[in-house]
Amino acid sequence: MALILYSGKTNKNAFKTFIAAEYAGVQVKWADNFEMGVSNKTPEFLTMNPIGKVPVLETPDGPVFESNAIARYVARLKNDNALFGSSSIEYGQVEQWIDFASLEIDANLLAWIRPRFGYGNYIAPVEEASIAALKRALGALNTYLAAHTYLVGHGVTLADIVMTCNLYLGFKALMTKTFTSEFPHVERYFWTMINQPNFIKIIGEVKQAETVPPITTGKKPSKPKEAKPKAEPKKEETKEAPKPKAVVAGEEEEALKPKPKNPLDLLPPSKMILDDWKRLYSNTKTNFREVAIKGFWEMFDPEGYSLWFCNYKYNNENTVSFVTMNKVGGFLQRMDLARKYAFGKMLVVGYEPPYKVKGLWLFRGPEIPKFVMDECYDMELYEWTKVNLSDEAQKERVNQMIEDYEPFEGGGILDAKCFK
Numbered sequence: 474m475a476l477i478l479y480s481g482k483t484n485k486n487a488f489k490t491f492i493a494a495e496y497a498g499v500q501v502k503w504a505d506n507f508e509m510g511v512s513n514k515t516p517e518f519l520t521m522n523p524i525g526k527v528p529v530l531e532t533p534d535g536p537v538f539e540s541n542a543i544a545r546y547v548a549r550l551k552n553d554n555a556l557f558g559s560s561s562i563e564y565g566q567v568e569q570w571i572d573f574a575s576l577e578i579d580a581n582l583l584a585w586i587r588p589r590f591g592y593g594n595y596i597a598p599v600e601e602a603s604i605a606a607l608k609r610a611l612g613a614l615n616t617y618l619a620a621h622t623y624l625v626g627h628g629v630t631l632a633d634i635v636m637t638c639n640l641y642l643g644f645k646a647l648m649t650k651t652f653t654s655e656f657p658h659v660e661r662y663f664w665t666m667i668n669q670p671n672f673i674k675i676i677g678e679v680k681q682a683e684t685v686p687p688i689t690t691g692k693k694p695s696k697p698k699e700a701k702p703k704a705e706p707k708k709e710e711t712k713e714a715p716k717p718k719a720v721v722a723g724e725e726e727e728a729l730k731p732k733p734k735n736p737l738d739l740l741p742p743s744k745m746i747l748d749d750w751k752r753l754y755s756n757t758k759t760n761f762r763e764v765a766i767k768g769f770w771e772m773f774d775p776e777g778y779s780l781w782f783c784n785y786k787y788n789n790e791n792t793v794s795f796v797t798m799n800k801v802g803g804f805l806q807r808m809d810l811a812r813k814y815a816f817g818k819m820l821v822v823g824y825e826p827p828y829k830v831k832g833l834w835l836f837r838g839p840e841i842p843k844f845v846m847d848e849c850y851d852m853e854l855y856e857w858t859k860v861n862l863s864d865e866a867q868k869e870r871v872n873q874m875i876e877d878y879e880p881f882e883g884g885g886i887l888d889a890k891c892f893k
């Protein structure tokens with residue numbers, strides 16, 4: 474029989490339960506007709522959780538509240554669950570990171586977000602202190618993750634579930650790319666976790682916040698300028714309730730202006746038609762060297778396009794094959810913004826860990842486009858080297874990467890992904 478979770482369906486604290494349930498093989502379902510602010514204030518609900526907050530899990534043996542406790546309970550329903558680690562010390566570390574995720578990350582994120590979402594008064598020095606404390610915590614997490622794929626051991630634990638759900642709120646609602654780029658290992662960790670099948674199934678696709686929401690408490694900010702995190706672009710604060718993005722004060726006019734052209738569209742025309750190359754690549758099934766590779770060099774326009782090798786900077790961390798492949802898959806998804814201007818091949822090399830991730834990219838223009846560098850955080854996780862076209866060995870490496878030639882630099886190709 475399924476356990477029942479009382480909560481709104483977009484609550485990140487409720488996601489912890491459902492993700493843990495996926496890993497534990499436990500059935501949980503949402504309570505029918507739950508209405509936030511109404512259902513959690515009834516006398517029946519208050520007997521389950523006297524503070525009237527969600528989520529609450531109803532079990533045959535009684536209710537459990539507090540989202541971390543619910544996730545632990547669900548995980549415990551499976552004996553020897555790897556979500557708790559595989560030894561006493563790992564168990565201790567799982568608990569350590571759950572507390573860190575709650576007390577150092579979530580608490581500061583909430584202190585930052587609440588006034589901006591209209592819950593509680595905005596007080597500039599309080600916001601500043603919350604952001605500083607959050608940055609301190611993210612800095613520490615970033616240092617740890619520089620040498621770790623998961624928070625504990627070599628697989629997903631409850632600590633990763635709680636941490637990712639808490640970070641999710643920040644990435645979705647508050648922490649823009651400008652803010653998170655200071656913490657590249659946290660970014661990589663977050664996108665890797667959020668792309669795990671059991672996470673995607675529950676949370677779905679996540680888009681990072683593009684702006685920090687304006688203050689909506691109805692009170693004038695005491696010190697509006699200092700209130701904003703320094704890295705964020707200036708934005709008008711408003712006294713009114715939140716409005717759809719395009720009509721928030723100062724943005725209406727902006728929204729009506731035609732979108733500026735991508736600077737790459739203003740480059741002198743090129744003889745190379747990217748779509749023709751992509752079509753040739755996709756349609757060549759035999760004689761790849763003679764047809765596709767030969768065709769590539771005939772089409773290639775060194776004036777209008779540039780070729781780049783990339784090499785993942787943290788190959789030693791690539792100890793789990795599917796995590797490595799997911800990482801590359803996530804990168805290609807995020808490169809979607811460059812589909813009109815790029816072609817890429819990404820290889821996961823080696824049949825034994827650590828796997829090496831190497832790629833080849835063709836970009837419109839003589840440099841890697843700035844908007845790609847700015848907007849796709851994965852770019853900085855790779856070392857980029859422009860292909861020297863007068864070096865035949867480098868050109869042969871290009872051919873081999875396009876062709877998935879094996880063995881590639883002495884290793885088998887575990888996975889080859891194409892961006893086209």
Ligand SMILES: N[C@@H](CCC(=O)N[C@@H](CS)C(=O)NCC(=O)O)C(=O)O
Pocket residue numbers: 484486513525526527528538539540541
């Ligand atoms: N520490 C609690 C936080 C619970 C919480 O703050 N729930 C909010 C929704 S995310 C709530 O129910 N608020 C309603 C209220 O305060 O009355 C947990 O992790 O479950």
